[in-house]
Amino acid sequence: NAGVTQTPKFQVLKTGQSMTLQCAQDMNHNSMYWYRQDPGMGLRLIYYSASEGTTDKGEVPNGYNVSRLNKREFSLRLESAAPSQTSVYFCASSYTGNQPQHFGDGTRLSIL
Amino acid sequence: EDQVTQSPEALRLQEGESSSLNCSYTVSGLRGLFWYRQDPGKGPEFLFTLYSAGEEKEKERLKATLTKKESFLHITAPKPEDSATYLCAVQANQAGTALIFGKGTTLSVSS
Numbered sequence: 001n002a003g004v005t006q007t008p009k010f011q012v013l014k015t016g017q018s019m020t021l022q023c024a025q026d027m028n029h030n031s032m033y034w035y036r037q038d039p040g041m042g043l044r045l046i047y048y049s050a051s052e053g054t055t056d057k058g059e060v061p062n063g064y065n066v067s068r069l070n071k072r073e074f075s076l077r078l079e080s081a082a083p084s085q086t087s088v089y090f091c092a093s094s095y096t097g098n099q100p101q102h103f104g105d106g107t108r109l110s111i112l
Numbered sequence: 113e114d115q116v117t118q119s120p121e122a123l124r125l126q127e128g129e130s131s132s133l134n135c136s137y138t139v140s141g142l143r144g145l146f147w148y149r150q151d152p153g154k155g156p157e158f159l160f161t162l163y164s165a166g167e168e169k170e171k172e173r174l175k176a177t178l179t180k181k182e183s184f185l186h187i188t189a190p191k192p193e194d195s196a197t198y199l200c201a202v203q204a205n206q207a208g209t210a211l212i213f214g215k216g217t218t219l220s221v222s223s
Contacts, residue, residue, distance in 0.1 A: 004155070031209055033209075040215065041215060042116070042199070042212075042213035042214055042215045042216070043156070043199070043201075043211075043213040044213075045210050045211070048209060048210070050209055058210060059210070090155050090156070092155075094209075097209030098143065098144065098203070098209070100146060100158045100161055101146075101158070101211060102158060103148075103155030103156045103157070104155050105153070105154050105155045106153075106154075106155050
């Protein structure tokens, strides 16, 4: 029962470096999401994919790109990392957009 | 603007001391309200979904209720293992599939 798996769990980058965060789900869910969680703030949606082949911007998309590789996998890319992108990133999935979202355990990303 | 406010920010209880967490929301048409539990270093774990005013859901020592403006998470006779951050999120009719999260209530239960 893996659910939503995120890799890596921890990463330290230098400003300007690029990085791809990976997410895979084994629940046959159609919708997938990327959030960031910062101290004192709620989870904020970066991008989501309502179904395979589609992606849409969320509340805070600037500086990020996503790829829905197939039904199982949804990746988040930072092209040129900035210190403001230091955060904990969570991937989530749901069967449809109206169903509860199930989260992975996050990637803790520090950008120096 | 769609908004979710949770109170209190932090709550300390003795084992067995029942209490309630509040989630007030303003959205342009509520599609659903979700409660999650988050342990340190982990992702949010789904607890409940509520769709309409008057609806209630229960799971062990937790009971969630919904009105037109707020939701309560009642914790009856809590145990130390109930210590966690509880997150509330709403889905609005006009927001597609996006969830709007509150900042959470951190609950500490001591024995």
